Amino acid sequence: MRNFYPILSLLLFLFQGCSSTKITPQPTASVNATAPTQSNFSSNVPDNSMADSFEDEFTQDEATQSTDDFNAYNRVMTSFNDVFYSSVLDPVSKVYGDVLPQPFRLGISNFIQNLQFPVRLANNLLQFKLQNSAEEFESFLTNSTIGLGGLMNPAQDLLHIPVHDEDFGQTLGYYNIVPGPHIVLPFLGPSNARDLLGVTVDAYASPWVNVRGLEQYKIPNNLAQSVGVIAVQMTNKNSLNPGVYESLKKDALDLYPFFKDAYEQKRAAQIDK
Numbered sequence: 001m002r003n004f005y006p007i008l009s010l011l012l013f014l015f016q017g018c019s020s021t022k023i024t025p026q027p028t029a030s031v032n033a034t035a036p037t038q039s040n041f042s043s044n045v046p047d048n049s050m051a052d053s054f055e056d057e058f059t060q061d062e063a064t065q066s067t068d069d070f071n072a073y074n075r076v077m078t079s080f081n082d083v084f085y086s087s088v089l090d091p092v093s094k095v096y097g098d099v100l101p102q103p104f105r106l107g108i109s110n111f112i113q114n115l116q117f118p119v120r121l122a123n124n125l126l127q128f129k130l131q132n133s134a135e136e137f138e139s140f141l142t143n144s145t146i147g148l149g150g151l152m153n154p155a156q157d158l159l160h161i162p163v164h165d166e167d168f169g170q171t172l173g174y175y176n177i178v179p180g181p182h183i184v185l186p187f188l189g190p191s192n193a194r195d196l197l198g199v200t201v202d203a204y205a206s207p208w209v210n211v212r213g214l215e216q217y218k219i220p221n222n223l224a225q226s227v228g229v230i231a232v233q234m235t236n237k238n239s240l241n242p243g244v245y246e247s248l249k250k251d252a253l254d255l256y257p258f259f260k261d262a263y264e265q266k267r268a269a270q271i272d273k
Contacts, residue, residue, distance in 0.1 A: 068260075069181040077184040078256040084187060085245050089238055097239035107151040108236050112229075113163070114143045114150030115219070118205045123166035127174045132164040139163065165270075169198025173271035182260055187234075190263035 068074070097105065117140040124133040139155035146154050155161040172194050173179070180193025203209040208229050210220040220226040238245075252258035 067181050070183060074182060074184040075256045077186060078259060081184070081187060081189055082249070082255060089234065090245065093235050093238035094242065096235050097242065105236050105240055108232070109240065110143070110147070110153045111150045112208070112233055114140065114147070115207050118207065119202050120164060120166055122205050123168055123171045124164055126171045127166065129164065135161050136164055167198055168201040169195035169267070170271050172198055173267065179264070190259050195267070
C-alpha cells in the first residue's frame with residue numbers, strides 16, 4: 001500500500017497534462033415572429049418522440065461526466081497546487097533552464113518518452129488500434145538505435161511518425177467505463193477514479209515506476225528514485241514550456257471548475273480520437 005501514491009504520482013505526470021479547450025456555443029433556433037396560423041400552431045405542439053430522444057441523449061452525456069463528490073477537498077487542493085506551481089515549480093524551472101541548455105533538456109524529454117513505449121503499445125493493442133501499435137513499435141526501434149537510445153527523436157523529426165499516447169485510463173474510457181468522482185491530486189492536478197485505476201495498471205508496464213516484485217525490470221531501484229524521476233520530469237517539462245501555467249489560468253474566474261472542465265474535455269478528446 002505504501003507504494004501506491006508514488007506510483008500514481010509518477011504515472012499521472014508522465015501521461016497527463018492540463019490544457020484548456022474552448023467550448024463552442026451551440027446555435028440557437030430563430031424565433032418566428034409572424035402571427036400564428038393554424039398550420040404553424042400545430043407545428044408548435046411538442047413532439048414527444050423528439051423530447052424523449054433529447055432526454056436520452058442528455059442522460060447519456062450526464063452519465064459520462066465525472067461526479068464531484070470531493071468538491072471541498074478538490075478546491076483546497078487546487079489552491080495548494082496553484083501556490084506550488086507559481087511559487088516553487090516555476091522559479092525552480094527557470095533556474096534549471098538557465099543552467100541546462102535546451103538541447104540537453106529536449107534529450108531528457110525524448111529519453112523519458114521513448115521508454116514509455118511499453119505503456120503506449122499495450123494500450124493501443126488493447127484498443128485494437130493496430131496501425132498505431134505498428135507505428136509505436138517502428139518509432140521505438142528508430143529512436144532507440146538511430147536516436148542514440150532515445151535521446152533524439154528521428155522517428156518524429158525525420159520520418160514524421162506520430163506518437164500515439166494511450167494509457168489504461170483511456171482504454172477504460174474506450175470501453176465506456178465512466179470516469180467516477182473527480183479528484184485533484186497534490187502537485188499533479190486534476191484526475192478521476194477511472195484514471196487513478198488506469199495509472200495503477202500502467203505502473204506495471206512502465207520502466208520508470210518501481211513496483212515490488214518487478215524491481216529487475218525497472219530503472220529506479222526504489223521508491224525514492226521513482227519520486228526523483230517525477231521531480232526531474234516535472235521540472236524539465238515546465239522549463240521547456242515557460243509561462244504556460246500562468247497563461248492558462250489568467251482568464252479563469254474560479255480556478256477549480258476551470259481546471260476540472262479543461263481536464264474532462266481533454267480526456268474525452270483523447271478517448272474519442
